[in-house]
Amino acid sequence: MVSTRANRKISRGKQYVLIFAALLLPLSSFLLITFNAQGLLHLRHLQQEYQELVQKNKALENDNQQLYQQITRLRTDPAALEHLARQELGLVKKDELIIYFAPVDAAEIKNDKNSRADSMEDNCRSRVQQKISY
Numbered sequence: 001m002v003s004t005r006a007n008r009k010i011s012r013g014k015q016y017v018l019i020f021a022a023l024l025l026p027l028s029s030f031l032l033i034t035f036n037a038q039g040l041l042h043l044r045h046l047q048q049e050y051q052e053l054v055q056k057n058k059a060l061e062n063d064n065q066q067l068y069q070q071i072t073r074l075r076t077d078p079a080a081l082e083h084l085a086r087q088e089l090g091l092v093k094k095d096e097l098i099i100y101f102a103p104v105d106a107a108e109i110k111n112d113k114n115s116r117a118d119s120m121e122d123n124c125r126s127r128v129q130q131k132i133s134y
Contacts, residue, residue, distance in 0.1 A: 034040050073080040085091045092098060 032039070036042075074084060
């Protein structure tokens, strides 16, 4: 009987080691799978990157479709070609007159508004004074 108790103590010690290993193994596996360079976090990042690329691809497909439609219009519709030539190249017909307006500085506009406001105020004062004098 003595020998069986000794075997039980040894087997209990082994049980603790086995329990500890059984708990440590899944925990370490989880950490390894999650935080490894090829783990779940990396997979999630790749999935987000994939979704962004899919969205960019759809946007590019839409742009290509619009450009294809524009090419078709320019090849078939003379009015569309004329509009593009006028807008992009600044072309005009022979009998058209071009009027250029000189750019105005924002400070000049502000000064002009202030002087107009001052003159209007003076004009109103003189009218009020005229009414008072009558």
